[in-house]
Amino acid sequence: MNPYKQTEDWIRQTRPDIETPASMDSRILMDSYAAMTSPSSGPVHSDPQSLRRIFMKTPFKLTAAAIGIIAVSAVFLFPTNAGSIALADVYSKVQQVQTYIYNISMTMAVSKTEGAPPQNMEMETAVTVSTEYGVKMENTMHRLDQDKITTQQMYIIPGEKKMAVIMPAEKSYTTTELSDDQMEEFKKQNHDPRQVIEQMLNGQYTDLGFSKIDGVKVQGFQSQTGDDAGNLTTILWVDVDTWLPIRLEITLTMEKKMESHFVIDQFQWNVPVTAADFKYTIPDDYTDTTQP
Amino acid sequence: MLDEKQLIKQFNQGSKDALCQIYQRYKNDLYGFAMSLLHDVQTAEDVVHDVFVSFAQKSGHYTLKGKLRNYLLASVANRSHDLWRQKSRKERPLDETVAMPTTQYSPEQYRILTEEYTLLQKILSKIPYEQRQIILLHLHQDLTFREVACTLGISINTVQSRYRYGLEKLSTLLKEGTKNESVQTNRGLDSANPA
Numbered sequence: 001m002n003p004y005k006q007t008e009d010w011i012r013q014t015r016p017d018i019e020t021p022a023s024m025d026s027r028i029l030m031d032s033y034a035a036m037t038s039p040s041s042g043p044v045h046s047d048p049q050s051l052r053r054i055f056m057k058t059p060f061k062l063t064a065a066a067i068g069i070i071a072v073s074a075v076f077l078f079p080t081n082a083g084s085i086a087l088a089d090v091y092s093k094v095q096q097v098q099t100y101i102y103n104i105s106m107t108m109a110v111s112k113t114e115g116a117p118p119q120n121m122e123m124e125t126a127v128t129v130s131t132e133y134g135v136k137m138e139n140t141m142h143r144l145d146q147d148k149i150t151t152q153q154m155y156i157i158p159g160e161k162k163m164a165v166i167m168p169a170e171k172s173y174t175t176t177e178l179s180d181d182q183m184e185e186f187k188k189q190n191h192d193p194r195q196v197i198e199q200m201l202n203g204q205y206t207d208l209g210f211s212k213i214d215g216v217k218v219q220g221f222q223s224q225t226g227d228d229a230g231n232l233t234t235i236l237w238v239d240v241d242t243w244l245p246i247r248l249e250i251t252l253t254m255e256k257k258m259e260s261h262f263v264i265d266q267f268q269w270n271v272p273v274t275a276a277d278f279k280y281t282i283p284d285d286y287t288d289t290t291q292p
Numbered sequence: 293m294l295d296e297k298q299l300i301k302q303f304n305q306g307s308k309d310a311l312c313q314i315y316q317r318y319k320n321d322l323y324g325f326a327m328s329l330l331h332d333v334q335t336a337e338d339v340v341h342d343v344f345v346s347f348a349q350k351s352g353h354y355t356l357k358g359k360l361r362n363y364l365l366a367s368v369a370n371r372s373h374d375l376w377r378q379k380s381r382k383e384r385p386l387d388e389t390v391a392m393p394t395t396q397y398s399p400e401q402y403r404i405l406t407e408e409y410t411l412l413q414k415i416l417s418k419i420p421y422e423q424r425q426i427i428l429l430h431l432h433q434d435l436t437f438r439e440v441a442c443t444l445g446i447s448i449n450t451v452q453s454r455y456r457y458g459l460e461k462l463s464t465l466l467k468e469g470t471k472n473e474s475v476q477t478n479r480g481l482d483s484a485n486p487a
Contacts, residue, residue: 032348
């Protein structure tokens with residue numbers, strides 16, 4: 001007689017019933033597709049100290065995941081080609097900006113399987129970026145299937161080498177120390193449209209000609225690419241007088257299971273800001289929920 | 293549904309759809325296996341990520357030997373072992389390792405956080421990694437001892453002895469658990485306790 005049969009039976013019954021989250025699927029598939037297209041010689045390991053990992057350990061991870069989808073998709077989907085002088089001028093102009101404000105509106109529908117009813121989500125994020133003082137993001141997310149609205153604020157302060165996420169509804173917050181490398185990585189990250197413009201510049205795009213947005217004459221550029229795995233369409237509208245972006249629209253579909261649409265607009269360039277605009281205060285009754 | 297040989301053929305021809313089908317077919321098993329081995333959601337995700345990206349790099353020259361699922365499980369076991377050794381060097385306290393704040397979980401992930409699974413993770417973390425991976429491959433992933441031996445590249449005698457030592461230790465830990473009030477509240481423990 002097997003003396004451990006009951007233990008064996010119990011372990012069998014305690015097998016985890018788990019499904020991978022959509023953000024994980026997106027990340028792994030995108031990185032795997034990229035590896036298929038451009039296999040490197042060495043092993044691929046996730047960097048436990050990467051800024052993305054740190055983001056994903058915070059309550060801000062859904063926002064980070066959404067923004068990450070844009071970035072990863074852009075890297076994967078845009079083929080390389082010669083750039084355009086006009087778009088290069090836009091990129092050059094944007095690179096000179098020290099402070100800017102913009103808004104991200106996102107709608108996302110994710111189905112667990114093809115044809116299944118999707119989970120719908122809406123998100124609004126107001127972003128302020130200063131090369132001197134840091135980044136402030138104020139995020140409101142609405143999960144339509146749960147009729148649940150959550151708000152969060154995130155600050156990244158270069159002087160303090162720290163990221164803070166504040167959740168007023170839960171009366172809680174998290175703080176994360178950032179190393180010099182992580183701060184450098186942060187500077188290269190795409191919390192703004194600059195990364196997307198850079199990817200367009202390095203890829204193939206078409207000139208949409210002229211149009212008007214809120215009475216402003218604009219010129220449009222469009223990239224569209226994809227395959228059996230997913231499709232990404234990016235449309236950039238640029239003010240023809242200032243050569244600065246006025247609106248960015250990104251639509252991403254994956255495997256007929258996820259469709260997301262981003263509108264990035266309400267740009268304000270070189271607005272005056274002070275360190276006080278990036279200073280956050282955590283009320284005494286908030287709980288520190290930072291994970292070790 | 294395509295069989296594995298057809299999928300691998302298309303994968304080697306550069307089909308992203310084939311890679312996606314492979315991922316969708318095995319992702320939950322691999323993620324659950326990594327979770328049980330490592331007790332950490334984010335690290336488990338990284339393990340599955342690394343395994344699939346490495347697998348994707350083999351497109352064009354991958355040769356299927358045995359079952360693809362077993363190959364991927366072995367890759368997860370090996371990558372998890374590397375990370376486990378790194379983690380062990382830091383000598384994190386057990387309670388810190390298994391304490392998983394529920395706020396970081398999605399609703400899908402939350403389902404696994406039953407008291408019994410938490411208890412299983414806790415006692416699994418007290419046996420050597422080599423024994424743990426064999427027990428999980430056999431009892432959670434339904435591999436035979438011969439398949440485990442082939443998958444891990446060790447002899448079947450080694451597999452069986454590690455399995456037996458590990459199971460013996462787990463049974464003892466469960467028995468001790470019933471005497472300890474701190475774990476006695478875990479429902480199902482009595483039924484799991486060996487007579």
